[in-house]
Amino acid sequence: MNVSTSKYLAHLSKITVAAVALFFVAACGEDTTELETPATCSQELQLCEAQVFLEVNQLEFLRQNGAVVLDTRDEDVYVNGHIPGSLNASWQVFRDPELNGILWDDEAKLQQAARDLGINNDDTIIVLGQGDGSGGDARAGRLFWTLEYLGHDNVYLVNGGFDAWLEAGYDGLEAGTTDVAEGDFTIDLRPERRATRAEVEAAIEEGTIRLVDTRTIDEWIGEELRNNPEGGHIPEAIHYHWEDVMEDGKLRPREDILAEFEELGIVPGTLTIPYCQSGVRSGFFYAVLKWLDYPEPKNYDGSWWEWSRAFEDGEVAIIVPE
Numbered sequence: 001m002n003v004s005t006s007k008y009l010a011h012l013s014k015i016t017v018a019a020v021a022l023f024f025v026a027a028c029g030e031d032t033t034e035l036e037t038p039a040t041c042s043q044e045l046q047l048c049e050a051q052v053f054l055e056v057n058q059l060e061f062l063r064q065n066g067a068v069v070l071d072t073r074d075e076d077v078y079v080n081g082h083i084p085g086s087l088n089a090s091w092q093v094f095r096d097p098e099l100n101g102i103l104w105d106d107e108a109k110l111q112q113a114a115r116d117l118g119i120n121n122d123d124t125i126i127v128l129g130q131g132d133g134s135g136g137d138a139r140a141g142r143l144f145w146t147l148e149y150l151g152h153d154n155v156y157l158v159n160g161g162f163d164a165w166l167e168a169g170y171d172g173l174e175a176g177t178t179d180v181a182e183g184d185f186t187i188d189l190r191p192e193r194r195a196t197r198a199e200v201e202a203a204i205e206e207g208t209i210r211l212v213d214t215r216t217i218d219e220w221i222g223e224e225l226r227n228n229p230e231g232g233h234i235p236e237a238i239h240y241h242w243e244d245v246m247e248d249g250k251l252r253p254r255e256d257i258l259a260e261f262e263e264l265g266i267v268p269g270t271l272t273i274p275y276c277q278s279g280v281r282s283g284f285f286y287a288v289l290k291w292l293d294y295p296e297p298k299n300y301d302g303s304w305w306e307w308s309r310a311f312e313d314g315e316v317a318i319i320v321p322e
Helices: 003-028 056-063 107-116 135-149 161-167 197-206 254-263 281-291 303-312
Strands: 068-071 125-128 155-158 209-213 271-275
Touching: 056 125, 056 155, 056 161, 125 135, 125 161, 135 155, 135 161, 135 281, 155 161, 197 209, 197 271, 197 303, 271 281, 271 303
Parallel strands: 068 125, 125 155, 209 271
Antiparallel strands: none
16 A cells, blocks of 8 residues: 555545544534643643643643634635634734745734634634644644744744644534624734844854755755746755654654754754745744753744745855756
8 A cells, every 4th residue: 555545545444533523523412521621731720731742632621711723724724624623723813925934024913813723812822633644734824834933932832733633532522603803912022033034144144053854855956846937055065854854753762853953953052944845844844943952943934835935036056966
């Protein structure tokens, strides 16, 4: 059996599990799960001890104590079954559609987009994707990074995403949509979490950067263009495919990932900037760097979309492996 067939069958299996779960929820009614407080959480403080990624028992504890859960899966998937009370959210509401994945250069638009997702200043925000190690998880990572850049202090991702929650057997899967009440979040931009093209250029010149290309190998070597004017990669970048930090939709052991990173020269103390096509896959990689305690990584949301067009205009250099 080839890899594509294996992944397809695994995906069908997950759809079947979700459908069965949804049938039983429809028959049995609302969420009635009695949850024991995880050892890493405090019922008194309604907080959990976690860094960047939550396990599903922590997700469920925080959800039942008022956390806002943002489900980044496609809307047609979300309406067929989602965690009770979770809100469907897209990272794309924060981007300027004329500039691919680059954020709006308008603080009022950024703030309103966050409020339209129901986000408040004092909320605990939990972002999740499908949990199958695919692009859906990348979208969750991009939204996580965006909210951190906008200045929210209490944002988490979920290790294993929606699939891990479903497989844990919690009751109360919901179908349909959930109404969103406008939030009151006030943004406080944190430029130390976002890399601009000018900053990447300067860091390359000064030799003070570890630039990580998180795309596929075909994109890296220039064989897959993805509607860009040129293929290849940014000078001084190293390649590490973002999906390789996961196995079966969950994070691999920290020590294994750290060993691979250090072998590539991704070491603590060096400014680390991941990029991809539009800052989505690299948004997830940014979250992994934070989880591994790398100090203040930055995500380059312009990524290859911006860089390849700057090359076309003669403004930057690129590398195309022979």
